[in-house]
Amino acid sequence: MNWSHPSVHPVEAPPLIITDGVGGANNNNNAVVAGGAERVRMKDVQGMPGTSGGLILRICQFVFAASSLSIMASTSDFISVTAFCYLVAAVGLQCLWSLSLALVDIYALLVRRCLRNCRIVSLFAIGDGITSTLTFAAACASAGITVLISNDLGICGQNHCTRFETATAMAFISWCAAAPSFLLNFWSLASR
Amino acid sequence: MNWSHPSVHPVEAPPLIITDGVGGANNNNNAVVAGGAERVRMKDVQGMPGTSGGLILRICQFVFAASSLSIMASTSDFISVTAFCYLVAAVGLQCLWSLSLALVDIYALLVRRCLRNCRIVSLFAIGDGITSTLTFAAACASAGITVLISNDLGICGQNHCTRFETATAMAFISWCAAAPSFLLNFWSLASR
Numbered sequence: 331m332n333w334s335h336p337s338v339h340p341v342e343a344p345p346l347i348i349t350d351g352v353g354g355a356n357n358n359n360n361a362v363v364a365g366g367a368e369r370v371r372m373k374d375v376q377g378m379p380g381t382s383g384g385l386i387l388r389i390c391q392f393v394f395a396a397s398s399l400s401i402m403a404s405t406s407d408f409i410s411v412t413a414f415c416y417l418v419a420a421v422g423l424q425c426l427w428s429l430s431l432a433l434v435d436i437y438a439l440l441v442r443r444c445l446r447n448c449r450i451v452s453l454f455a456i457g458d459g460i461t462s463t464l465t466f467a468a469a470c471a472s473a474g475i476t477v478l479i480s481n482d483l484g485i486c487g488q489n490h491c492t493r494f495e496t497a498t499a500m501a502f503i504s505w506c507a508a509a510p511s512f513l514l515n516f517w518s519l520a521s522r
Numbered sequence: 523m524n525w526s527h528p529s530v531h532p533v534e535a536p537p538l539i540i541t542d543g544v545g546g547a548n549n550n551n552n553a554v555v556a557g558g559a560e561r562v563r564m565k566d567v568q569g570m571p572g573t574s575g576g577l578i579l580r581i582c583q584f585v586f587a588a589s590s591l592s593i594m595a596s597t598s599d600f601i602s603v604t605a606f607c608y609l610v611a612a613v614g615l616q617c618l619w620s621l622s623l624a625l626v627d628i629y630a631l632l633v634r635r636c637l638r639n640c641r642i643v644s645l646f647a648i649g650d651g652i653t654s655t656l657t658f659a660a661a662c663a664s665a666g667i668t669v670l671i672s673n674d675l676g677i678c679g680q681n682h683c684t685r686f687e688t689a690t691a692m693a694f695i696s697w698c699a700a701a702p703s704f705l706l707n708f709w710s711l712a713s714r
Contacts, residue, residue: 411674413666467662474605474663475670482603513708520712 377514379431379454380438380445384514388432390507395424395465398500405490413471414494420461420468421501424508427461451519458512462505469501569706571623571646572630572637576706580624582699587616587657590692597682605663606686612653612660613693616700619653640714647707654700661693 376383398421408414431454438445445451476494480486568575590613600606623646630637637643668686672678 412669467658470659470662471666471669474666477604477663478667478670516705516708517712520709 375514375518377510378446378518379450379515380435380443382439384511385432385435385439387507387511388428388435391428391504391511392425392432394500394504394507395421395428398497398504399425401493401500402497405493407490408494411475413468413475414497417468417472417497417501420464421504424461424465424504427457428504428508431457446518448519448522451515451522455512455515455519458508458515462508462512465501465508466505469498469505472498472501567706567710569702570638570710571642571707572627572635574631576703577624577627577631579699579703580620580627583620583696583703584617584624586692586696586699587613587620590689590696591617593685593692594689597685599682600686603667605660605667606689609660609664609689609693612656613696616653616657616696619649620696620700623649638710640711643707643711643714647704647711650700650704650707654697654704657693657700658697661690661697664690664693 375381377387378384399418402408402414402418402421405414408418434445437443472494476491476498479489479494480491567573569579570576591610594600594606594610594613597606600610626637629635664686668683668690671681671686672683
């Protein structure tokens with residue numbers, strides 16, 4: 331399957347119909363119907379797959395998720411709390427997903443290929459939606475436990491409160507970088 | 523401000539330009555430019571503001587959020603756990619938001635007015651995004667605590683585990699009804 335296509339030149343056939351969006355409302359849409367097969371080109375928005383903004387978002391997601399994973403895994407007793415185990419699993423998945431998509435972005439930028447077609451953006455939007463929701467859920471569950479330990483029960487002396495808090499904060503920051511990726515992909519999917 | 527407009531008839535001025543979407547990709551867009559002022563009409567999708575599907579989603583959100591709120595508030599010791607207090611606040615906000623929008627939907631359905639213009643859908647999308655994120659975060663934090671109490675520590679004898687679990691489950695169901703409202707509004711905003 332040829333999911334990516336050259337972002338600049340050449341086009342395979344001269345466009346038969348080029349129509350701009352309707353009124354001012356659709357000015358970000360360009361549809362090129364070439365050779366009988368319909369192609370939908372999405373507008374370049376920094377943060378989307380195959381852009382440098384998208385690569386920066388992926389690197390942020392990966393770095394903060396990996397930090398969260400390593401800080402939480404460095405505590406000896408995280409395994410006794412289900413929410414912390416779930417955090418490790420969720421940020422592990424976020425790491426793998428973000429690293430894979432960062433590599434795809436690097437490839438697309440190096441060979442100047444455009445990744446913004448409908449199928450690939452759908453795949454990225456679904457993957458981003460699932461991983462960011464899992465990361466956010468894990469961060470919230472860990473935050474609930476951390477606040478219970480440190481504020482409500484005040485038993486930080488027996489626990490690694492600082493490490494739990496840092497790992498939770500890193501997971502939240504990773505989610506803050508993952509959410510724009512999801513929203514941008516979802517937006518461009520809807521506005522195709 | 524006249525944010526709503528008649529959904530069927532009459533139109534105030536004959537449409538000057540009626541253009542369908544571009545190719546097959548934008549066949550759900552209709553733009554009517556009338557009297558120099560641009561109007562964007564969005565497609566009727568069940569679940570959007572002003573539809574019976576939207577009203578059902580709002581009622582589900584309200585009923586489950588109100589159940590979660592009342593079950594959690596009926597326990598005497600929820601106030602000692604920050605995450606449970608946060609759950610009460612978040613589902614309280616969700617109740618108010620969903621009830622308000624259910625009333626707006628009922629009004630729109632009764633007087634047959636269409637609520638799907640750009641400003642109102644933006645407002646609803648932002649509101650739905652904020653309230654559903656807060657409800658989900660609260661549900662996840664409460665779930666973390668509930669699992670800690672019942673599974674990890676096994677101290678259900680001293681706590682109202684069943685009520686905590688039921689309130690958390692109700693909050694999750696309320697979020698499950700709120701997320702489609704947000705996604706539909708966001709989608710229709712992007713595809714306008």
